[in-house]
Amino acid sequence: MKLQDSSLLREQAYVDGQWVGCPSLPVFDPATGSRIASVPSLQREDVKHAIRCAGAAFCSWSRLLAGERAGFLRLWIDLIRKNKEDLAFLITCEQGKPLSESRDEVDYGVSFLEFYAEEAKRLYGETIPPFRRSSRIVVTKEPLGVVAAITPWNFPMAMITRKIAPALAAGCTVVCKPAIETPLTALALVALAERAGIPPGVFNVVTGDAVQIGIELTANPLVKLIAFTGSTAVGKLLMNQSASSVKRLLLELGGNAPFIIFPDADIDSALSGVMFSKYRNMGQTCISSNRIYVHEDIYELFLERLSYEVSKLKVGSGGLEGVDQGPLISQSALIRLEQQIKSSVDQGAQIVKGGCRHSLGGTFFEPTVLRDVRDEMRIACEEIFGPVAPVLCFSDEADVIARANATRSGLAAYIYSCNLSRCWRMAEELEFGMVGINEGRLSTELAPFGGTKESGIGREGSRYGIEDYVNLKYMLFGGLSH
Ligand code: ADP
Numbered sequence: 001m002k003l004q005d006s007s008l009l010r011e012q013a014y015v016d017g018q019w020v021g022c023p024s025l026p027v028f029d030p031a032t033g034s035r036i037a038s039v040p041s042l043q044r045e046d047v048k049h050a051i052r053c054a055g056a057a058f059c060s061w062s063r064l065l066a067g068e069r070a071g072f073l074r075l076w077i078d079l080i081r082k083n084k085e086d087l088a089f090l091i092t093c094e095q096g097k098p099l100s101e102s103r104d105e106v107d108y109g110v111s112f113l114e115f116y117a118e119e120a121k122r123l124y125g126e127t128i129p130p131f132r133r134s135s136r137i138v139v140t141k142e143p144l145g146v147v148a149a150i151t152p153w154n155f156p157m158a159m160i161t162r163k164i165a166p167a168l169a170a171g172c173t174v175v176c177k178p179a180i181e182t183p184l185t186a187l188a189l190v191a192l193a194e195r196a197g198i199p200p201g202v203f204n205v206v207t208g209d210a211v212q213i214g215i216e217l218t219a220n221p222l223v224k225l226i227a228f229t230g231s232t233a234v235g236k237l238l239m240n241q242s243a244s245s246v247k248r249l250l251l252e253l254g255g256n257a258p259f260i261i262f263p264d265a266d267i268d269s270a271l272s273g274v275m276f277s278k279y280r281n282m283g284q285t286c287i288s289s290n291r292i293y294v295h296e297d298i299y300e301l302f303l304e305r306l307s308y309e310v311s312k313l314k315v316g317s318g319g320l321e322g323v324d325q326g327p328l329i330s331q332s333a334l335i336r337l338e339q340q341i342k343s344s345v346d347q348g349a350q351i352v353k354g355g356c357r358h359s360l361g362g363t364f365f366e367p368t369v370l371r372d373v374r375d376e377m378r379i380a381c382e383e384i385f386g387p388v389a390p391v392l393c394f395s396d397e398a399d400v401i402a403r404a405n406a407t408r409s410g411l412a413a414y415i416y417s418c419n420l421s422r423c424w425r426m427a428e429e430l431e432f433g434m435v436g437i438n439e440g441r442l443s444t445e446l447a448p449f450g451g452t453k454e455s456g457i458g459r460e461g462s463r464y465g466i467e468d469y470v471n472l473k474y475m476l477f478g479g480l481s482h
Contacts, residue, residue, distance in 0.1 A: 003086045010187035013040050013125035013207050016053035017200025019204040020046070020482035025207065027184055027392065030096040030363055031317040039183045041208040045217040047175070050204045054146040054173040055222045057201025062143045062171035069169055070117035076196035077113050080106065080189070089187060091156050092318040094182045095265055096326035096363075097281050109158040111445040112461065118285040119140050119466055120169035121199040128361055134479040141470040143171030144248070148217040150210075150238070152230045152327055154284045160189060162449075163227040163250075164203060166466040174226075175204045177216065180229075183328055218242045225250060225468060229286075232409075232454050250458040250468045252286065252450060254383045255411030257406035259289035259440075260394075260426070263297040266438070267305065273414060273440025275309055279367060282325050283450045284333075284389040286455075287412035287434070291373075291380050292391045293400050303371055307353045307387065313367045313387075315358050325387060328363040337365060337386040340359065343378040344370060344390065354388075375403055383409070405431045412442055412453030433459075 003009055011023035021040025029036050042050075048252040061069070080087065089100035091294035097105075128137040130459060149163040167174050178186035183205075190205045206213060214234075217223055218241035226238055236448050239249055259277060263268045277289040294302045328334050334357065339356055354366030365387060373390035374379055380390055394400040404413060413432040417423055427435045433451040436442050443449060448459035 003089060005083060005086055006091070006094050008086050008188040008191055009037060009184065010191055011039055012187075013042055013046075014187065014190045014194070014205045015046065015050040016204065017194070021207070027094055027181070029093050030321070030329055033099060033362055036093055037184055039207040041205050041277045042213070043208070044212050044216045047206050047208075047213050048220065049323075050175045051146055051216070051220050051222050052173050053201040054204055057199060058142060058145055058171075061168075061199065061202050063171055064171070066120040066123065066169070066171075068191045069120060069171065072196060072198050073113050073117040073165070073169060076193050076198060077110055077117070079192040079196055080110050080113070082156050083192060087157060087185060089319070090185045090188055091182075092154050092326070094184050095156050096318050096329060098323045098326055099114070101281060102318070105155055105158050108328070108443065108445075109155075109161040111156070112161045115445040116165040116460075116466060117170035119166070119463060121170075123170060123464070123466065123470060125306065132478070134478060134480050136480060138201060138475045138477065140473045140475065141222060142473050143173045144469055145172060145472055146223050147172045147174050147225045147227055148223045149174055149176040150214065150217070150226065150228045150230065151176065151178050152188070153179035153181035154281060156185035157189060160186055160462045162465075166460075166469050167227070168198075168203065170469040171465055172469050173202045175206060175223070176370075177206050177210070177213050177217065180207065180210060214238060215241065218247065219245060221245050222463060227468070228252070235456065248468060249403045250460070251456040252460060253411075253454060253456045254409055254449050255286045255288070255455055256290045256381070256383055256407045256409040257287055257412040257414065257432075257465075258291045258293055258315065258430075259297070259414040260293045260400055260404060260416065261295060261302065262415075262417035262419070262422065263295045264418045266418065267298065267302065269438060270416040271305055271309060272303075273416060273436070273438075274306060277414060277436075277440040278389045279310075279313060279325065279387050282365075283326055284385050285331065288381070288384065289389070289414060289440075290384055291375075291404070291447060292389055293394045293404065294391055296393050296395045299391075303369070303391055305350060306391070310353050310369055315360065315364055315367065325367055328365055331363060333385065334365060337384070337388060340379045340382060340384060341368065341388060342368070344373060347374070349373045349379070349390070375406065379406070401426060401429045405429075408454045410456035412436065412451075414440060437454070
């Protein structure tokens with residue numbers, strides 16, 4: 001591993017300010033399939049201990065002033081910035097995305113720390129006009145307590161900071177379980193947090209068997225919130241498991257984003273929107289366009305232009321200069337993608353571009369475009385999570401809205417049209433938590449990210465994204481005399 005600071009490669013978990021456990025679970029580079037490091041498989045007792053320590057640390061961390069906590073976060077931010085190249089390198093090594101995207105992820109990840117370090121100073125309460133002359137009503141916001149963060153592999157850093165930043169800034173303490181595919185970025189981040197002087201117990205990272213750790217995190221009464229990004233299936237499981245201790249849940253689950261292009265759209269801009277929303281991170285994001293609805297008047301033209309753009313994508317190891325598409329995360333992801341394509345082709349979809357494993361081998365897959373896709377095909381019903389663009393045809397606005405909404409997911413949707421009335425109308429009609437209007441890049445720390453229906457509960461980012469980390473307290477002051 002060519003890290004400038006080799007001490008950022010950690011093969012132990014971090015609990016209560018200590019590096020613990022013996023490396024036993026291998027972490028692989030998806031570009032080569034080779035083992036790059038190993039991390040410990042902590043047992044349930046270890047996780048219980050981590051939660052207990054986070055509970056103990058909460059007593060002092062929550063009592064600091066918001067500005068004091070922001071001071072720690074700022075030191076951490078500075079260290080992350082200084083070590084940006086190493087963090088980006090680690091992300092690419094364990095996740096596979098091109099280095100340029102990993103650098104963007106570090107910036108995006110830091111943006112949440114910056115935002116919430118300041119936002120916690122604005123966790124305003126309220127006074128409410130009383131119902132009795134001798135009383136006063138005051139509402140304050142108090143940090144929840146210990147938060148469990150369970151994060152996915154597709155954004156090894158940003159999905160952590162999007163949860164940790166509001167949690168720590170508000171005064172909560174955290175036990176984080178990163179994805180087993182990508183724990184190294186999480187461990188490097190916590191190594192930098194340690195250097196920044198963030199006190200022991202405030203931010204713990206545990207690695208190991210997801211099921212066992214998940215059982216402890218959801219059952220333990222000290223944990224007050226499960227903040228999770230991942231699949232809808234696991235989200236539902238965590239909801240069930242959390243019922244026994246009535247935990248709050250913040251869930252960012254799967255999507256099935258429609259991307260709707262009208263004939264009056266600026267085609268160049270729609271194309272660049274599709275290219276970004278579909279092929280960034282090899283299509284492995286929950287807001288990736290999953291069903292590209294193109295109006296019949298521009299269907300052929302759009303397909304031709306899309307295929308040309310896709311043919312220019314350079315596939316290769318994410319660490320190489322000029323690469324646009326890295327490998328998929330795993331063999332199972334590759335096989336699932338092949339099955340989705342095969343099933344659609346069996347039902348009449350046609351491959352316009354790609355469609356096969358890439359000649360580089362491993363988990364590399366050709367960037368793909370499918371035409372004549374219909375709503376009932378598997379590829380349009382399931383989240384794809386790969387570099388495959390299914391293009392569907394539509395003719396009527398009301399019809400495309402109904403088709404776009406006919407899914408149990410409700411995360412992101414995209415509309416391209418130059419008709420402002422249509423854009424407003426459609427944005428209001430689409431049953432999704434986020435709508436990009438002539439815009440394919442939605443993610444920012446400034447806006448609330450999250451979904452409706454089975455895409456999740458709660459929001460991350462913006463002032464809304466700290467609300468899940470606090471309890472409201474209503475205080476009634478009585479017997480006041482004048
Ligand atoms: P994906 O299919 O994209 O890997 P998952 O929902 O399986 O998405 O994984 C997201 C996160 O949830 C990862 O950190 C993973 O280890 C964790 N996870 C998976 N299964 C469980 C479980 N039963 N309990 C707790 N966490 C889990």
